[in-house]
Amino acid sequence: MAEVTEKPAQEKKLTLKDFQSDQDVRWCPGCGDYSILAQVQRVFPEFDHKRENYVAISGIGCSSRFPYYLDVFGLHGIHGRAPAIASGVKLANPDLNVWVFTGDGDGLSIGGNHLIHMLRRNLDIKIVLFNNEIYGLTKGQYSPTSVIGQVTKSTPGGSLDYPFIPVTLALGAETTFVARTMDRDPKHLQEMIRRAEQHRGSAFLEIYQNCNVFNDGAFFQFTEKESRADNVVYLEHGKPLVFGKAKDKGIRVNGFTPEVVSIADGSHSVSDLLVHNEEDTTLAAILADMTRNPGLPRPMGVFLADKRETYDAALTRQVAKARAGAADTDLQALLDGEETWVIQ
């Protein structure tokens, strides 16, 4: 009898349409969230996961409407609690490809606590934080990333609250993958989603996102084509930090302090510039800290891509070890123990 070798059925190749739900997208016209959704839908089909293994989890806010629009299983949870909910999902079924979609309000105010603890555990979960520096859903109050002096409905005299730098917070929380991108650079946004996907462990991706109704133009100097080249430096592993319309400027580190130098006027050359290394936690911190200096270009890209065992992998290993070491014991024998006696 001839042996029949069965060729596994070719998995249907996923397309953008597979990730578009039938829900009407209810963000304000012109919102930066549309671009993020479009890039996620464009990139998700490339990944080596079955569609049924994708999960989208969110809390409360404009960003948190994401699970309705992405045609995968989802969980629209509680304000700020998405990282905790996602932890439960991932630990219940480690095969799932878990993505958290959150914002600066949801993720960094009430959710700050859950976020930092999920990140430090290094659960294999991707967290995408849409930063628009405002509360959009409740119509325009300041958020934990709103800038000092920002006038909002709850800060008519200007905000006194010192803001978080999300990538710095993530690095401080021992996150193994930290990156930043923007809604108006679709190619880079797509690339950052790919990089987050490739990372094993907690991947934190901040996206500068324009809220054109309550905080229009918050990031325009970084996101608009005419000003971007002079105000943004793209981080690429192993490459020097060069920027500017004419690629004529670069970042040099003087001690621990980054500074802008010209590589066009003969004073400095490319070899003087800082070379990015994604695996260097100290460098990541210096680069993230550039965010607070308005005289420096804003770094975009992967700040850190470190390797550390994930919590879910460690847990699985620990459970397997405990099981292997456990003798096949009879419960009754345990209860009876070695010394038993009968009271007459």
Add this chain to the structure above:
Amino acid sequence: MGELQLMKGNEALAEAAIRAGCKGYFGYPITPQSEILEYLSEHGPPRGMTVLQAESEVASINMVYGAAGAGARAMTSSSSPGISLMQEGLSYIACAELPCLIVNVNRGGPGLGTIQPSQGDYFQSTKGGGHGDYRLIVLAPSSVQEMASFVFEGFDLADRYRNPVLILADGALGQMMEKVTFPAYDPEEHRILKPWATDGARDGKERRIITSLHIQPEKMEELNLRLEAKYNLIREQEVRFELVEAADADILIVAYGLSARIAHRAVDLARERGINAGLLRPISLFPFPTEAIRALAERVRGVLVVEMNAGQMVEDVRLAVEGAVPVRWFGRMGGIVPSPDEVLQVIEQMDGAPQETVAEEVYQ
């Protein structure tokens, strides 16, 4: 008298807080009450009030805990999901016996629910809400005027009894505009001594510690008994309700807040049709007007409870009526507001039904 103004319920409440001498407001945006935070952010600081948007409702209630402990008039406001987050803090504040004001502009639940008006938080508001044996004094406004008036009354009650006071409104009362008159109110005249406050060890004061921990069971029971005695005093002294056409009523409606306004209209419609309907509107939900309902139950043919929930206050009404007459319930949920005609239909059914039939309907 004060000046007459046209205001949104949330804004009237916020303005009243400033006039009542509230020194600290701590809140977090949530629909349908963000106007309280926004109004106070704009008008509070120039008039001597600290206004802070916290990182969460959990933080808000704990900031209130601190400010109240330091002896200041302090308040927070939120809507249902945010009030759920405050329950831990409220339990501690009630145990530590600190005066403060909490405002719940109720929306439909459970969960994230809707942003439309609801009365689904009655149980949470009146039965404790957090862990342990404690009560909040709960005032239920049914107009923009009362949204404002109850702030003054609420702060005075909180100070008098060293107990948190909750104003339980709903999304419609927060958002609607009506005329409101602010009473002449001088916070200085209402200021009372707070010999328990942690307001600084000046003038050789003895050390004060605010706590809710009483690890010895005897001490804890002592505190429980003292709290119960206080709640009983509140039950004796602070019951508030309004009667509308109740004196000769055959059918008595019991409804609070927005439902009471609808029920009031339904009573008028019923009277036009020759049905003697009346209304008892509980204003204080804790303490509940048990005695007043019990007394009226002796004289009416039936009682109808109208609520925007699945039937919560009806349990307290049944306890008050003690089976003297049938008690029916009618309500809508999910943020849907019942219409006076819907309520009228139930009144007409009750009016036409023989006594026994009405009784059966209650317990099916």
